[in-house]
Amino acid sequence: MDEQAASVNQAICGKCGAKLPQIGVAANGKPQVVTDSTFASEVVNASASLPVLVDCWAEWCGPCRMIAPVLDQLAAESAGRYKIAKLNVDENPQTSAQFQIRSIPTMLIFKHGKMVDQIVGAVPKQAIASRLAAQI
Secondary structure (H helix, E strand, C coil), X not given: CCHHHHHHCCCECCCCCCEXXXXXXXXXXXXXXXXXXXXXXXXXXXXXXXXXXEEEECCCCHHHHHHHHHHHHHHHHCCCCCEEEEEECCCCHHHHHHCCCCCCCEEEEEECCEEEEEXXXXXXXXXXXXXXXXXX
16 A cells, blocks of 8 residues: 555544544454453543543354444544443353453443443344443
């Protein structure tokens, strides 16, 4: 990819024109994977500067697989305004228990280090986007 094409996809500051870091999207354009050991730094601490939506899911969950492309789209559209993360509940029981995840998919929204909203079930993209936008 040439420099001009790269700059088209690079977010820049509206005031000074400086390039902004890509936040909340993994290198492949997907939500960031978090674990019990990375949850505090990647979600709680990161939510001090921008909202973080955590998708609590499992591989065997049909509705979780249905909602995954929606979260991929939201991550790709984030433009540094929020962060999308995924937590596999089967592989990370400590965090799942801490937030009392009883049904999946469950999406937790964090802001300023605290959980501020919770969405349970496979809901439409617009419903997730509006709940997330309310925290920006």
